[in-house]
Structures are given as structure tokens and as C-alpha cells.
Amino acid sequence: MKLSSTQPAGTAKSPSAAARRGRGSAAAIWWGLALTAVLLSVAVVFRGGEDPPRDASPEVQAQTTAMGQSEVRDAAPTVDRKGQLDPAAPLPEELSLVFGVYQSDRATELYRMFLPVLELLQDDLSQRLARKVNIELRIFSTYEEGIDALVQGDVDFARFGPSSYVLSKQREPGLELLAKESKKGASTFKGVICVRQDSSYQKLEDLRGASFAFGNPDSTIGRYLSQAEFLKVGIRARDLKEFAYLQQHDKVAMAVMLGDFDAGALKESTFEKMNTGGELRRLHDFDNVTKPWVARAGLHGELAAALRACLIEASDEAALANLKVTGFLEAEHGDYAVVEKAMARALADFDPEGLDH
Numbered sequence: 001m002k003l004s005s006t007q008p009a010g011t012a013k014s015p016s017a018a019a020r021r022g023r024g025s026a027a028a029i030w031w032g033l034a035l036t037a038v039l040l041s042v043a044v045v046f047r048g049g050e051d052p053p054r055d056a057s058p059e060v061q062a063q064t065t066a067m068g069q070s071e072v073r074d075a076a077p078t079v080d081r082k083g084q085l086d087p088a089a090p091l092p093e094e095l096s097l098v099f100g101v102y103q104s105d106r107a108t109e110l111y112r113m114f115l116p117v118l119e120l121l122q123d124d125l126s127q128r129l130a131r132k133v134n135i136e137l138r139i140f141s142t143y144e145e146g147i148d149a150l151v152q153g154d155v156d157f158a159r160f161g162p163s164s165y166v167l168s169k170q171r172e173p174g175l176e177l178l179a180k181e182s183k184k185g186a187s188t189f190k191g192v193i194c195v196r197q198d199s200s201y202q203k204l205e206d207l208r209g210a211s212f213a214f215g216n217p218d219s220t221i222g223r224y225l226s227q228a229e230f231l232k233v234g235i236r237a238r239d240l241k242e243f244a245y246l247q248q249h250d251k252v253a254m255a256v257m258l259g260d261f262d263a264g265a266l267k268e269s270t271f272e273k274m275n276t277g278g279e280l281r282r283l284h285d286f287d288n289v290t291k292p293w294v295a296r297a298g299l300h301g302e303l304a305a306a307l308r309a310c311l312i313e314a315s316d317e318a319a320l321a322n323l324k325v326t327g328f329l330e331a332e333h334g335d336y337a338v339v340e341k342a343m344a345r346a347l348a349d350f351d352p353e354g355l356d357h
Contacts, residue, residue, distance in 0.1 A: 030259045044311030055210035061336070091302060095125075095133045095227070100155035102164070104216070105250060105270070107139055114159075116319035124310040143218040150175065150296055157295045157307060162293040162339040163220035165292045169333065176304060179292040180331035187329055190268040191221035193284040194256055194275075201263065204284040212243040213252045213264030220339060222249060226265035229258030229286050237351035238289055250274060269324050289339055292331055 003216070029127065097119060101110060118135050125133040138155060140146040144147050150157045151172040160168065183189055200251055201210065207230075215222020226228045230236070237243065242263070246252050252264040253274035263283060293311060295304050311328040320326055 006263070013015060013095055020032055022328055023346075043133050065313040073282050077210050082269070091129060091131065091300060093131050095129070095131060095303070096136065097303075098138055098154070099134065100138045100140060100146055100158040101229075102140045102143045102160070102254040103202065104219070105144075109332045110139055111137075112316060113322045113324075116322050116327045117314070120314065120316050120319045121307070124314075125306055128306045128309065130171055138269045141217050147171075147218070150294065153296045155296065157293060159291055161218075161220040161291055162289050162336050163224050164345055165294055166220055166336055166340045167218065168294065168344060172297050176295040176297070176299065176332040177333065178293040178295050178304065178308045180292045181323065181325040182327045183290065183324075184326050187335065188287045189286045189290055191225055191265060191288050192268050192271045192282055193263055193265050193286075194253070194258065194271055194280045194281045195224060195263045196256060197279055197281045199262065199281065199283075204229065205235070207263055207283075208235055208239050209241050210262035211241045211260075213255045213261040214243060214245045215252055215265060216247050216250055219244050220228070221247075221267050222252065222265050224339070224343045224346045227286065228342040231345060236303055236349065238353060245357050253280065256280060289336055290325070290329075293328070 007176065009088060084214065099114075099116060103110065114137055118137055122133050122135045125135075137147070142165055146158065146160065149169050150158045150160070150168050157178060165175075165177075180187055193207075201207060219225055241262075246255055246264075249266040249270035250273075252261075252266045253270060255261050256264045257274070257279045267288075270284075271282070274280070314320060314328055314329060316324075329348065
């Protein structure tokens with residue numbers, strides 16, 4: 001595995017043995033993660049900032065900063081990105097693909113989630129296509145950067161939330177759905193509006209006049225669907241005491257837990273992960289469609305078909321468990337119509353005065 005960065009080559013060195021010991025067991029865990037990642041032939045690239053994510057281990061940050069651009073140039077040519085290869089032409093003998101994901105959770109959590117399944121895809125694609133395939137994992141620091149990368153063809157395929165897929169598809173109709181995630185055969189999962197365990201709020205309508213934490217402004221659960229739920233009970237932005245977009249689901253949970261906000265919206269898996277001590281309580285649940293995996297416009301037809309087959313037939317329980325899914329299902333654009341409608345209503349009616357600006 002190669003760790004590379006958009007920064008110029010640096011002179012950072014690996015930490016000394018004394019420094020490593022001084023960091024304690026937490027650093028040892030992350031060092032183990034970094035070594036495990038090196039064994040995978042998946043490259044991780046940090047985008048959208050001057051430095052690697054702050055929550056990455058010191059060892060990962062040092063190695064990332066130290067990597068030179070020559071290593072990127074030495075990689076196998078990317079398949080037909082931005083028209084470099086006719087989609088109808090035969091595939092080259094070695095393929096380098098870029099997989100994109102935006103930072104909805106901490107970067108270290110995303111590594112743990114995606115590296116096993118990308119290694120699985122890499123091996124399966126190599127067998128199906130009878131040629132070497134390398135997959136690079138590229139993590140974008142914002143939803144907007146991830147969407148831009150897929151629309152512009154800077155990544156070959158991506159895993160987005162439903163609203164990010166809808167926004168991307170509106171900008172680039174040529175995007176192609178590969179599959180959608182499945183949870184025990186189901187194609188829906190829950191979003192949660194939560195409060196502190198000791199809160200007096202008992203139902204969604206009670207939040208009129210409360211303070212509220214949303215996630216990212218482009219988040220399906222963290223914004224659009226939760227705002228659509230508010231509209232069902234007649235609550236708009238002007239009816240809240242205050243609200244803010246905290247960007248990530250775990251930050252929403254922590255803000256409610258600490259009492260910074262009366263309530264917040266987040267995905268069910270983050271609610272459960274952050275609520276091991278029982279400090280939070282579910283106030284309201286709502287359904288969301290599982291996340292789509294999407295190919296960029298113009299991806300080689302044989303490659304897109306192979307990727308789709310790899311996902312639909314994926315059966316490695318351990319790798320899938322890291323994504324908190326049990327498999328993948330066939331997908332079509334109509335599967336996300338309910339999300340598209342909720343987005344339209346939220347955009348039009350929740351904050352007509354533009355109070356978030």
C-alpha cells in the first residue's frame with residue numbers, strides 16, 4: 001500500500017522508539033492499523049486540506065507527508081478517466097482505479113470500514129478481468145469535495161449517502177448506479193432524532209422552541225430527512241430556538257450528550273456507537289434508503305459490469321461487517337425518489353427565510 005498526499009514531498013521521519021513508547025497503547029493501535037494498511041495494495045490519499053486529518057495517527061501523518069509525487073506518477077495508468085481511453089476499447093493489462101468517500105465520520109473510522117472491502121473488490125476484479133487491478137482509497141474532507149470529484153470524473157466510483165447521489169446525478173446525468181447496500185436483505189435503515197436521557201422532550205412536536213444540531217448541510221439524515229420530519233409536524237427553522245450544522249454524525253451525538261443542543265439528528269449506527277453509556281434517548285425514528293455505490297460517467301462498460309457483479313456477489317462476512325452491511329442489492333434511480341422528494345420539500349419549506357446563512 002502507498003500512502004500519498006496532495007502536498008509536496010516532505011522530509012518527515014518515522015518517530016523514534018522513545019517517542020512511540022511515549023504515545024502509549026493508543027498509538028500502538030494506530031501503528032498496527034497503518035502496518036495493516038501497508039499490507040493492502042490500496043492507496044489512501046487525503047484531500048481538501050493542507051495536512052492529513054487531525055485524528056489520523058502520527059505515524060500515518062508522517063508517512064503521508066513524506067510521500068513524493070513520483071510514487072503517484074509511477075502508478076499504473078487510470079482507466080479512461082476524463083476520456084483518456086475509449087470506453088469501448090479493450091481494457092489495459094493493468095488497471096488503477098480510484099474509489100472516493102467523503103468524511104462523514106472520523107478518518108480513522110473510515111479506514112477501518114473500507115480497507116477490507118476494497119481489498120476484497122481488488123482481488124475479485126483481478127480474477128474476473130484476468131489482469132492486475134489496484135484500487136486507491138481517496139477520502140475527501142467535505143461532502144462537496146466528494147461530490148465534485150465524482151461529477152468531474154476524478155474518482156472512478158464512490159460510496160455516497162442518498163442525498164449526495166441525488167445531487168451528483170442532477171449535475172451529471174451520466175452517473176451509473178452499481179449497487180446499494182443491504183442490511184439483512186433490507187434496503188432501508190433508520191435515522192434517529194435523539195435527546196439526552198434526562199430530557200423532558202417526549203415527542204417530535206415538543207421540539208418547537210428547542211435548539212437542534214443537524215449534521216452536514218448535504219447529509220441525507222443529518223439534514224434533509226430530519227427537516228422533512230419536522231415539516232410533517234409543522235416545525236420550521238423559525239420555530240427552533242437555534243440550530244447549527246455540525247458536519248459529522250458523531251459530533252451531533254456529542255453535542256447533545258454535553259447539553260450544547262437539546263436534540264440532534266444522526267444515523268442509527270452512530271447513535272448506538274456513541275450511546276454505550278445510555279446518556280442519549282431516541283425521540284423519533286425515520287426511514288432512509290441504504291447507501292448507493294456509484295460509477296462515474298463514461299466508466300468502461302466491462303469494468304462497470306465487473307464492479308457491479310463483485311458487489312452484488314460479495315459474501316465475505318467480516319469485510320461486509322466493517323461497513324455494517326450484510327451485502328449489496330441491485331439498484332436503480334427510482335429507489336431514491338423518496339429521498340429526492342424529501343430534499344425538495346426541505347429545501348423549499350424548512351428554512352425559507354435563510355436563517356442558516
